[in-house]
Amino acid sequence: MKKITIGDASRQSGVKVPTIRYYESIGLLAAPSRSGGNQRSYEPADLRRLVFIRHARELGFEVDAIRTLLTLQDDPHQSCASADAIAKARLADVEQRIRSLMALKVELETMVEGCGHGRVDQCRVIEVLADHAQCTHSHH
Amino acid sequence: MKKITIGDASRQSGVKVPTIRYYESIGLLAAPSRSGGNQRSYEPADLRRLVFIRHARELGFEVDAIRTLLTLQDDPHQSCASADAIAKARLADVEQRIRSLMALKVELETMVEGCGHGRVDQCRVIEVLADHAQCTHSHH
């Protein structure tokens, strides 16, 4: 069997080399065996784990949540209630973020549209920032 | 005129006390005069600046962008092209974020809906994370 170096693992998983070492240092990925001159040598299972982690990070899961998801994956006979709860919490968070970003978008659009491209003292961008009362939304 | 302590400034601007000191340390807010036993004493103009900063932060502007916006505000005869550009860049960023969060939401919803609340080996949450090919969207 050919040995998988950290560089190969990086290319095959899409996780950068220093990030792989970082994941090892925080215990998200088990330390692999070393071959020859102290170089890390990975197994296919490690690659799958890295892809899992990358995908979860792309979905915005925090490292702690991923830690839990990984232990669940390691023991497939457990109830998946925890995984479900984590995903639901993340979904709620994403929905909340979308709501505030939408409000923010409206506010920024008003600012940009109101800018007459003249001097700063007529600029709505600066004006709105200086005087919160001018906001269309007052939720923040 | 009564002296405005850092605590008053905090209450009136909505910026926390350590954050005000932090803003001073990074040069976002000028160091105020000190009165008596070395305590900071603010002017009304400082309060307006703090509100400006807080509002800009709430809109997601980075400290560097705020620095530029503040220098623009200080010189109202300048062209507001920079302010406009900063706000437009921020708007584009917000729109991009909304788009990716929407895609993410769809993916999370699929995961959560697909969870049969049984054991982990039938859980779609874990499954989707382990195998990226199962994503409805493939942009990431």
Add this chain to the structure above:
DNA sequence: CTACATCCTCTAGCGACTAGAGGTGCAAGA
């Protein structure tokens, strides 16, 4: 005068990496 809140400075920590220094290992071409 005594509490007690508020202020001061300074350092360290958060999350999730990223960058760089300074050194070793390894495979391929001359």
Add this chain to the structure above:
DNA sequence: TCTTGCACCTCTAGTCGCTAGAGGATGTAG
């Protein structure tokens, strides 16, 4: 065989925008 040059190693420090805490000084109310 030697050398070139990339990939690897460890370690520390930096990123961003704060936040927390230690340890001490000051200000105010009763």
